[in-house]
Amino acid sequence: MSPGPAEIGGVFLADRAGLDGLTRELAAQWRLPDQRVAGTLWWYMACDVLLSGPVRGLVAGAAIPDPTLESTVVTLRPDAGLAHVRHLGTCATPPDAHRALRDTLDRVIVPLAEASGAAPAALRALVADAVGTIALAAAPDRAEAAAQEIAAGIGDLPMPRFVEVAGRRFVHRVSCCMVDRIPGAEMCVSCPRRDSNERADLLARRARS
Numbered sequence: 414m415s416p417g418p419a420e421i422g423g424v425f426l427a428d429r430a431g432l433d434g435l436t437r438e439l440a441a442q443w444r445l446p447d448q449r450v451a452g453t454l455w456w457y458m459a460c461d462v463l464l465s466g467p468v469r470g471l472v473a474g475a476a477i478p479d480p481t482l483e484s485t486v487v488t489l490r491p492d493a494g495l496a497h498v499r500h501l502g503t504c505a506t507p508p509d510a511h512r513a514l515r516d517t518l519d520r521v522i523v524p525l526a527e528a529s530g531a532a533p534a535a536l537r538a539l540v541a542d543a544v545g546t547i548a549l550a551a552a553p554d555r556a557e558a559a560a561q562e563i564a565a566g567i568g569d570l571p572m573p574r575f576v577e578v579a580g581r582r583f584v585h586r587v588s589c590c591m592v593d594r595i596p597g598a599e600m601c602v603s604c605p606r607r608d609s610n611e612r613a614d615l616l617a618r619r620a621r622s
């Protein structure tokens with residue numbers, strides 16, 4: 414039986430050389446045009462993995478998995494994206510969780526921006542949209558208030574915003590994931606650069622599907 418993917422300590426994600434290696438591997442396997450695209454896409458996917466447990470815990474008012482890098486163990490995918498995170502502890506209070514999230518985000522975003530050339534503000538916008546998306550999946554009725562409280566608690570993030578289309582709520586994205594730079598990929602339905610009427614039309618079609 415072949416061994417499963419290796420786990421590594423979360424502090425690896427604060428290492429500029431380590432992040433450079435991960436994003437170069439992603440770029441090579443996905444045939445991405447440059448490191449800025451690779452860093453942005455890698456972070457877009459990583460946000461969901463890193464933030465899901467803590468944000469869901471905060472939204473639910475339940476136990477909050479500790480996102481501190483020293484309290485996390487991550488598993489990588491074969492393409493160097495994050496597959497999974499294991500949290501080794503919990504945060505005592507929501508403000509503790511906000512502080513831990515802020516610390517973790519700062520420790521990863523700064524070296525990732527340096528390694529890839531992606532703008533820190535663009536990487537933070539991806540965090541805001543990920544918080545909104547996770548909150549929406551966890552508690553559609555309370556997503557807006559919960560996501561905005563979390564973003565405000567973390568600080569230095571755009572406010573997650575939402576839009577109602579055809580009776581369904583969506584995240585009103587402020588970030589660009591650069592997924593359309595993957596060879597053969599199409600534009601995102603919720604792309605913030607789309608004309609607002611076109612975006613509403615596409616979301617309405619998705620709501621009805």
Ligand code: SF4
Pocket residue numbers: 588589590591592593594599600601603604605606
């Ligand atoms: S479609 Fe829009 S959001 Fe998606 S990658 Fe392209 S520019 Fe970014």
